[in-house]
Amino acid sequence: MTDAALEIRAVSKRFDLGRGKSVLAVDGIGFDVARNSICVLLGPSGCGKSTVLRMMAGLETPTAGEIVIGGRTVQGPGRDRGMVFQAYTSFDWLSVRRNVEFGMKINGVAPDERRERAARFIDLVGLTKFADAYPSQLSGGMRQRVAIARTLANGPEVLLMDEPFGALDAETRWLMQELMIDVAEKTSTTMVIVTHDLEEAIFLADKIVFLSSHPGRVKQEIVPEFKQGQRIADKEDLVSRDGYGTLEAHLMRLMREEGRGQP
Numbered sequence: 001m002t003d004a005a006l007e008i009r010a011v012s013k014r015f016d017l018g019r020g021k022s023v024l025a026v027d028g029i030g031f032d033v034a035r036n037s038i039c040v041l042l043g044p045s046g047c048g049k050s051t052v053l054r055m056m057a058g059l060e061t062p063t064a065g066e067i068v069i070g071g072r073t074v075q076g077p078g079r080d081r082g083m084v085f086q087a088y089t090s091f092d093w094l095s096v097r098r099n100v101e102f103g104m105k106i107n108g109v110a111p112d113e114r115r116e117r118a119a120r121f122i123d124l125v126g127l128t129k130f131a132d133a134y135p136s137q138l139s140g141g142m143r144q145r146v147a148i149a150r151t152l153a154n155g156p157e158v159l160l161m162d163e164p165f166g167a168l169d170a171e172t173r174w175l176m177q178e179l180m181i182d183v184a185e186k187t188s189t190t191m192v193i194v195t196h197d198l199e200e201a202i203f204l205a206d207k208i209v210f211l212s213s214h215p216g217r218v219k220q221e222i223v224p225e226f227k228q229g230q231r232i233a234d235k236e237d238l239v240s241r242d243g244y245g246t247l248e249a250h251l252m253r254l255m256r257e258e259g260r261g262q263p
């Protein structure tokens, strides 16, 4: 019995470009994501991070290998996974509460339970005062909180996030990162987060999987040992810890090595 929530086994992805041409985006990658952990996929632009995440979500099919979640091979999208994208994906004509209830309604969750769960997750992301507001009345960070609450309310085993804070300003980004640590602690959801931001990776990750540039292969799996197995909920605290700078410099070196030759 493995304690992995997610197993990526020798996965490759080749995209057909038509006229007999194709591109190998991901080449034989393998790694595990432990249950209740935060795994960050890091690597230079075009290394295949989003492709790997989309295969986990079942939005793309591996050309070779398999992805196993909770003992089952992924064969398409499923309720055991929830995905949050960089672009805000809330329904503008529904209030925050109705947005969060929407997926549960589709899934046939009874009204009372829907309301109770929506209230819990809206509270978790700090939007209780805005439950009756509409997305157009909210800031970018708040709208992304709605997307997170809506996704978590469906009770996924694994939360997949593709550059979730990429469109936010620096300050909101920190707050959102701190929020995700809080969410991970309170909900014990396994998370896989794609980013190219080194600081974000170090802050959020229990494990970093660094992908080499095109085609994507696992270059290194890195556990930020300086955190001593703890999540550090406060960014100032994190960056002032011994070992933070060394890890950041190491990741910068990897990024520079792999980024060479990129436009």
Ligand SMILES: Nc1ncnc2c1ncn2[C@@H]1O[C@H](COP(=O)(O)OP(=O)(O)OP(=O)(O)O)[C@@H](O)[C@H]1O
Pocket (backbone or CB within 6 Å): 015, 016, 017, 023, 024, 025, 043, 044, 045, 046, 047, 048, 049, 050, 051, 052, 196, 214
């Ligand atoms: N649908 C597709 N058809 C053809 N090629 C694709 C498709 N999706 C991705 N690719 C190619 O696969 C490679 C990996 O792309 P992917 O978007 O996964 O990288 P990434 O690491 O997420 O990049 P970025 O950090 O810039 O978002 C790229 O060369 C890209 O052009």
